[in-house]
Amino acid sequence: MLGAGAVGTLASLPVRPALAADRGQAAAASLAPGPKARGPSFVTAPPKMRLGTVTYNLAQDWDIEMLIKNCEEAQFEGVELRTSHAHKVEVTLNQSERAKVRQRFEDSKVELMGLGSAFDYHTPDQAKLRHDIEATKEYIKLAHDVGAPGVKVRPNGLLKEVPPEKTLKQIGKALRELGEFGDGFGVAIRLEVHGAGTSLLPNIKAIMDAAAHQNVGVCWNSNQTDLDGAGFDKNFDLVKDKILTVHLRDLFLEEYPFRRLFARLNEIQFGGFCLAEIPASPDPVRVMKYFRALWLAYQGLL
Numbered sequence: 001m002l003g004a005g006a007v008g009t010l011a012s013l014p015v016r017p018a019l020a021a022d023r024g025q026a027a028a029a030s031l032a033p034g035p036k037a038r039g040p041s042f043v044t045a046p047p048k049m050r051l052g053t054v055t056y057n058l059a060q061d062w063d064i065e066m067l068i069k070n071c072e073e074a075q076f077e078g079v080e081l082r083t084s085h086a087h088k089v090e091v092t093l094n095q096s097e098r099a100k101v102r103q104r105f106e107d108s109k110v111e112l113m114g115l116g117s118a119f120d121y122h123t124p125d126q127a128k129l130r131h132d133i134e135a136t137k138e139y140i141k142l143a144h145d146v147g148a149p150g151v152k153v154r155p156n157g158l159l160k161e162v163p164p165e166k167t168l169k170q171i172g173k174a175l176r177e178l179g180e181f182g183d184g185f186g187v188a189i190r191l192e193v194h195g196a197g198t199s200l201l202p203n204i205k206a207i208m209d210a211a212a213h214q215n216v217g218v219c220w221n222s223n224q225t226d227l228d229g230a231g232f233d234k235n236f237d238l239v240k241d242k243i244l245t246v247h248l249r250d251l252f253l254e255e256y257p258f259r260r261l262f263a264r265l266n267e268i269q270f271g272g273f274c275l276a277e278i279p280a281s282p283d284p285v286r287v288m289k290y291f292r293a294l295w296l297a298y299q300g301l302l
């Protein structure tokens with residue numbers, strides 16, 4: 001320990017002049033900019049879209065508890081439950097069971113943003129067409145009861161023996177009926193861009209024109225055919241006012257313009273869900289975290 005005299009002696013010593021390097025570092029520190037606020041990732045506005053998953057493939061073997069757990073851990077905000085998978089959210093559920101499904105999602109951080117059906121309306125068999133329309137109505141009731149605001153349906157192709165225009169109009173007419181029915185339950189009809197021929201955006205536009213209902217929209221499917229014909233931007237413009245949801249393939253696929261897709265979605269102020277529709281994995285949560293990181297990075301948010 002230093003005595004009082006020693007302290008006085010130290011106090012009287014001259015202070016060492018700052019070295020040039022020290023002065024340079026201090027000056028640099030004083031001129032360094034502070035933390036920079038992150039601006040909008042695109043020119044138009046900050047993104048509003050949200051990330052979720054469909055249960056097809058990746059989550060087809062998960063029950064509701066596992067689904068919610070994994071989505072919360074990976075920070076996925078929503079899920080579209082596809083029919084026939086392990087979560088067992090089907091039209092066979094009674095009212096009590098439906099209420100429990102609804103409550104479980106409401107108690108979680110994961111939104112049940114939709115149900116994914118396998119119904120299509122391109123068949124020339126009018127009895128089958130009527131069956132699929134009526135079956136979809138039951139699915140709409142299920143969506144209402146479990147708290148899902150939308151039902152995904154699809155076309156599944158054009159038939160060689162039927163003029164394309166006739167098939168497209170038939171699909172549109174069926175969707176109009178379902179749109180009117182869904183309106184009464186607060187459930188939107190989301191047409192997946194799907195099927196040989198029917199996945200071409202000019203044909204999806206023709207279906208939307210034939211449906212002509214505010215409660216019927218498009219589920220963009222990130223198909224490679226989105227680049228056909230007049231190109232991606234022209235095809236996007238055909239249906240941009242009707243896009244309700246988006247399905248995404250693996251984001252590492254360089255042949256698809258995902259960055260451009262997100263830019264265009266941001267331009268139209270799309271505030272719905274982008275849903276991962278990707279293969280199953282033995283390490284699913286890790287894959288989901290990578291997917292989310294790339295989804296954010298494509299938007300300039302990382």
